[in-house]
Amino acid sequence: MNQYTERLYNGIIKENPTFVLMLGMCPTLAVTTSAINGLGMGLSTTVVLVLSNLMISLLRKIIPDSLRIPAFIVVVASFVTMVQFLMEGFVPSLYDSLGIYIPLIVVNCIILGRAESYASKNPPLPSIFDGIGMGLGFTVGLTAIGIVREVIGSGKIFGFQLLPLADASTGQAGYVPVTIFILAPGAFLVLAGLTALQNKVKNNAKKKGKKVTETVGCGEGCAACTNSACGGKIFPTGNEKE
Amino acid sequence: MSENKLKMSSSPHIRSKVTSSNIMLMVTIALLPAAAFGVWNFGLPALGMLVTTTLAAVLTEYIYEKLMHKKITVNDFSAVVTGLLLGLNMPPTAPYWMGALGSVFGILVVKQLFGGLGQNFMNPALGARCFLLISFTGQMTTFIYDGVSGPTPLAMLKDGQAVDSMNMLIGRIPGTIGETSVIAIIIGAIFLILMGIIDLRIPGTYIVTFAVFVGIFGQFTKSDVGLFDPQYITSHLCGGGLMLGAWFMATDYVTSPITKKGQYVYGALLGILTGLFRLFGGSAEGVSYAIIISNLLVPLIEKVTLPKPFGKGGEK
Numbered sequence: 391m392n393q394y395t396e397r398l399y400n401g402i403i404k405e406n407p408t409f410v411l412m413l414g415m416c417p418t419l420a421v422t423t424s425a426i427n428g429l430g431m432g433l434s435t436t437v438v439l440v441l442s443n444l445m446i447s448l449l450r451k452i453i454p455d456s457l458r459i460p461a462f463i464v465v466v467a468s469f470v471t472m473v474q475f476l477m478e479g480f481v482p483s484l485y486d487s488l489g490i491y492i493p494l495i496v497v498n499c500i501i502l503g504r505a506e507s508y509a510s511k512n513p514p515l516p517s518i519f520d521g522i523g524m525g526l527g528f529t530v531g532l533t534a535i536g537i538v539r540e541v542i543g544s545g546k547i548f549g550f551q552l553l554p555l556a557d558a559s560t561g562q563a564g565y566v567p568v569t570i571f572i573l574a575p576g577a578f579l580v581l582a583g584l585t586a587l588q589n590k591v592k593n594n595a596k597k598k599g600k601k602v603t604e605t606v607g608c609g610e611g612c613a614a615c616t617n618s619a620c621g622g623k624i625f626p627t628g629n630e631k632e
Numbered sequence: 633m634s635e636n637k638l639k640m641s642s643s644p645h646i647r648s649k650v651t652s653s654n655i656m657l658m659v660t661i662a663l664l665p666a667a668a669f670g671v672w673n674f675g676l677p678a679l680g681m682l683v684t685t686t687l688a689a690v691l692t693e694y695i696y697e698k699l700m701h702k703k704i705t706v707n708d709f710s711a712v713v714t715g716l717l718l719g720l721n722m723p724p725t726a727p728y729w730m731g732a733l734g735s736v737f738g739i740l741v742v743k744q745l746f747g748g749l750g751q752n753f754m755n756p757a758l759g760a761r762c763f764l765l766i767s768f769t770g771q772m773t774t775f776i777y778d779g780v781s782g783p784t785p786l787a788m789l790k791d792g793q794a795v796d797s798m799n800m801l802i803g804r805i806p807g808t809i810g811e812t813s814v815i816a817i818i819i820g821a822i823f824l825i826l827m828g829i830i831d832l833r834i835p836g837t838y839i840v841t842f843a844v845f846v847g848i849f850g851q852f853t854k855s856d857v858g859l860f861d862p863q864y865i866t867s868h869l870c871g872g873g874l875m876l877g878a879w880f881m882a883t884d885y886v887t888s889p890i891t892k893k894g895q896y897v898y899g900a901l902l903g904i905l906t907g908l909f910r911l912f913g914g915s916a917e918g919v920s921y922a923i924i925i926s927n928l929l930v931p932l933i934e935k936v937t938l939p940k941p942f943g944k945g946g947e948k
Contacts, residue, residue: 568733570767579741 401523720810841903
């Protein structure tokens with residue numbers, strides 16, 4: 391596994407932003423009322439994340455350390471504005487259903503988190519792959535939550551009626567949607583359920599002896615590390631060039 | 633050799649015979665009058681619903697504990713109480729699978745996932761009822777009585793129509809299975825008080841606060857209601873789930889404060905919230921939401937009303 395596929399694997403499975411890092415909870419809980427909303431939110435975040443990771447990685451030697459957060463915000467906000475206008479023009483229905491959560495991508499903790507912990511310390515190409523991995527991980531998480539909520543809450547999947555609904559007026563038997571799942575409490579229930587499920591899968595894999603690395607950061611363990619200046623701050627990839 | 637007859641052991645030396653299963657059994661017995669009246673009032677579908685919810689609750693608890701290799705606690709009757717309470721909170725016309733789904737949610741999500749009996753953060757039966765109420769609003773609020781689909785007395789009260797308080801006291805009105813008869817509920821409550829299972833602090837404060845709230849603010853919602861209008865207050869006290877909630881659900885040991893002062897605060901909070909929801913809220917009934925919101929505030933209430941240990945503090 392070279393460093394690029396490692397970044398993708400890391401973002402989608404090992405450090406999945408939704409189910410493992412628990413980042414970006416605000417859009418995760420708010421927009422996943424349907425699978426298509428989750429997919430749209432995930433993909434627009436991915437686009438912003440890849441572009442901002444690239445830009446910040448290119449500018450990482452220029453941005454002064456004390457001003458890095460405002461600088462990151464400006465970069466991210468510029469890309470979000472572009473994505474917002476593009477969505478308004480080309481996918482207006484998605485734009486309407488995501489609403490305020492598109493501009494809120496600016497303050498999405500995944501984007502700022504990756505800028506801070508990865509892109510500002512690594513060269514452009516790995517940063518792009520880190521963005522793709524994390525973005526796809528976020529997309530997978532949101533789409534999964536959206537699918538579960540949409541199927542249980544309205545019997546549909548991507549807007550297609552999967553389960554025929556019961557009709558009380560004609561007495562036709564069918565699926566009665568559990569509306570709470572497309573309301574706010576359903577988001578918490580489904581997120582918790584899916585997180586528990588993926589923990590279970592990972593634990594089972596670990597028991598079977600498959601190697602599942604769960605270390606965040608440098609993966610060395612701070613106790614054995616000799617770099618006293620680090621103090622647990624470094625989030626490297628394992629391929630830094632000193 | 634007299635010293636051989638002395639048995640040395642550490643405290644406690646006297647154990648109470650009161651156990652969780654005894655208490656839960658008492659609560660189950662106390663719920664029977666309301667359940668029996670519900671079955672008599674609404675017929676066999678009500679009996680089927682009560683059996684379904686109770687069985688589903690017990691089975692869920694058993695299967696979960698079996699699968700998770702935990703101690704099987706179904707014989708402590710707490711799942712029976714949860715299932716029965718949920719059944720009493722269901723409209724008699726709701727399909728059985730809905731009751732079963734509610735039981736599964738109440739036991740599995742509200743109770744077991746948070747650690748089982750004693751760890752649940754809100755009343756499992758009410759959590760399940762609110763889950764169903766939000767999910768299937770139509771079916772959960774359609775009440776068919778004597779073959780006629782009509783509004784509950786509370787809904788009529790909200791619309792400004794006249795209601796018959798005597799029928800509400802006896803329970804010959806539409807509503808959920810167990811909430812209609814005030815008399816049957818009071819019989820169960822008196823039994824619990826005599827057995828020492830509950831005391832008057834929470835239900836008493838709840839009902840008095842609610843009556844005062846309705847007495848003062850009722851006049852702002854309806855033009856023909858005066859200050860402390862006895863007819864209006866009586867109808868509100870006898871209508872909806874207030875009695876069932878106050879005597880059987882607000883007094884749940886796990887989800888109510890253990891400090892005496894806290895119990896008064898909790899009762900007053902319940903009364904005010906129920907009054908707010910009923911008089912100024914969108915729907916006619918608000919007891920279940922008032923109780924689960926107050927359940928969530930119980931840890932805070934206990935924190936501020938913690939009594940001082942003997943000898944600490946005092947005047948300086």
